[in-house]
């Protein structure tokens with residue numbers, strides 16, 4: 001059994017659900033993210049949160065897949081502070097819904113001042129409500145600086161335990177920094193802008209398999225909803241044991257997600 005802990009199923013087809021189910025993916029968790037265009041109103045976010053908490057679990061269940069989600073204001077749309085405040089106003093009502101695991105994906109995209117402000121607001125909300133946090137880190141040249149900023153902001157809040165926070169889109173130059181500070185790390189298998197299966201397994205060979213999960217972050221762009229399955233095959237080809245493979249593809253995400261009382265594994 002495989003958990004795909006970060007995928008944007010609202011952008012995927014039912015054929016993808018079928019293929020994932022056939023390859024052993026039994027559980028998906030879907031963070032709220034940027035839809036490929038900027039939403040103009042808080043009502044646009046409300047509709048999206050409805051879709052994630054009501055419609056998508058029903059669609060997934062038709063293929064025997066259990067669907068959970070994360071809600072929050074993603075950093076790409078966290079530039080307009082007025083709109084951000086309106087979204088944060090409606091957010092708590094949705095966070096109480098039965099399949100919501102916590103705040104995510106929140107974080108930084110270009111490390112801008114407004115993004116940082118909105119991240120701080122959402123970290124405060126997560127701390128007050130004792131929510132798990134799933135963090136998006138910036139791409140390319142902004143990644144190291146952004147990851148450091150995020151670790152500092154979250155690490156400074158004594159109410160938040162680092163083992164309840166997963167820092168996603170980690171790469172070779174950020175993964176050890178994340179793990180050394182006690183956070184969980186996610187490695188994203190995404191064509192062009194993020195890791196290949198080869199690079200991801202290289203990271204597992206050098207940084208170990210503890211407190212790490214793999215995900216596809218498949219969305220509306222060129223991406224692969226079976227990427228975690230293929231990375232498992234690459235681990236097998238390199239000689240990792242079945243125990244180690246199921247550790248990364250199932251037990252690790254189950255351990256992190258299981259810290260939320262709303263996360264249910266049906267075997």
Ligand SMILES: [Zn+2]
Nearest residue numbers: 031033105217
């Ligand atoms: Zn994402």
